[in-house]
Amino acid sequence: MSATATGLPFLKGHGTQNDFVIVPDPDGLLDLGPDVVARLCDRRAGIGGDGLLRVVRSAADPAAAGQADQAEWFMDYRNSDGSIAEMCGNGVRVFARYLVHAGLVEPGPIAVATRAGVRRAVIAEDGVDGTPGAVTVDMGRALLPGPDGIEVSVGDRSWPARNVNMGNPHAVAFVDDLAQAGELRTAPRTTPGSAYPEGVNVEFVVDRGPRHVAMRVHERGSGETLSCGTGACAVAVAAARRDGLDPAVTGEAVSYTVDLPGGSLVITEHPDGRVEMTGPAEIVAAGTIDPAWLGVLPLR
Numbered sequence: 001m002s003a004t005a006t007g008l009p010f011l012k013g014h015g016t017q018n019d020f021v022i023v024p025d026p027d028g029l030l031d032l033g034p035d036v037v038a039r040l041c042d043r044r045a046g047i048g049g050d051g052l053l054r055v056v057r058s059a060a061d062p063a064a065a066g067q068a069d070q071a072e073w074f075m076d077y078r079n080s081d082g083s084i085a086e087m088c089g090n091g092v093r094v095f096a097r098y099l100v101h102a103g104l105v106e107p108g109p110i111a112v113a114t115r116a117g118v119r120r121a122v123i124a125e126d127g128v129d130g131t132p133g134a135v136t137v138d139m140g141r142a143l144l145p146g147p148d149g150i151e152v153s154v155g156d157r158s159w160p161a162r163n164v165n166m167g168n169p170h171a172v173a174f175v176d177d178l179a180q181a182g183e184l185r186t187a188p189r190t191t192p193g194s195a196y197p198e199g200v201n202v203e204f205v206v207d208r209g210p211r212h213v214a215m216r217v218h219e220r221g222s223g224e225t226l227s228c229g230t231g232a233c234a235v236a237v238a239a240a241r242r243d244g245l246d247p248a249v250t251g252e253a254v255s256y257t258v259d260l261p262g263g264s265l266v267i268t269e270h271p272d273g274r275v276e277m278t279g280p281a282e283i284v285a286a287g288t289i290d291p292a293w294l295g296v297l298p299l300r
């Protein structure tokens with residue numbers, strides 16, 4: 001499936017209600033600029049999505065340089081405002097689900113090239129009732145680069161936050177009540193400004209029970225979304241450190257269930273530092289974008 005004079009094929013998918021426009025471009029023929037991506041992600045005038053996943057062979061995209069020998073497919077992820085991000089956790093599960101849906105891979109282990117490097121996933125078989133199998137992804141190591149003293153503010157309220165990098169940047173703030181963050185129509189402020197020169201995803205977290213938390217997120221480039229996979233990983237690692245748990249020290253893996261408005265993810269940090277995310281991913285629709293609406297097919 002690729003762009004033709006009669007239109008641009010697309011699919012729609014989501015993982016815990018973080019939703020994506022999926023554009024198959026196996027041979028890397030499309031040039032999707034920020035404006036085109038933002039139009040496609042527009043929920044009223046376009047298809048609608050928190051982001052866009054272009055599916056391209058690693059060998060056909062310079063952004064996947066050096067990864068083609070390990071991962072045939074490259075996830076070219078874009079935020080809904082058209083900006084590029086290094087990584088998307090829900091996106092990589094949906095990307096894997098698309099590859100199975102399209103018959104390009106079988107359920108089981110798969111490697112996906114991303115701007116943050118190769119991510120290895122395992123796609124479970126569908127359930128007997130047809131429920132799509134969960135996808136588990138090795139999200140790599142969390143970095144906790146500091147500095148101390150980061151604060152996140154909404155209106156006149158501020159909270160201390162922890163800087164966690166999952167390939168993309170996160171500020172994780174523990175709050176008393178998720179409603180305290182308000183409507184999140186605009187990005188929370190973070191200080192010092194120097195902590196996040198490329199912008200940041202901000203998570204607000206409350207405890208639900210032992211190794212069980214709930215969160216809301218304001219995503220860089222997409223606004224408040226119903227789920228963020230990298231955000232859930234960042235939250236689980238920040239919660240573990242707050243709880244005095246570090247698998248590298250104890251030698252025991254630590255798992256947290258992270259509830260998001262769109263569903264739940266299970267995040268496990270291993271003694272070697274790998275952070276594993278397990279959650280659902282499904283394809284909900286497929287169609288063709290009218291070239292007249294698009295103006296012109298964005299071919300290279």
Ligand SMILES: N[C@@H](CCC[C@H](N)C(=O)O)C(=O)O
Pocket residue numbers: 018051079084085086087088089090091168169201219220221222225227228229230231
């Ligand atoms: N929703 C994603 C994260 C997408 C990228 C993020 N908005 C950024 O700019 O870093 C996820 O599931 O991880």
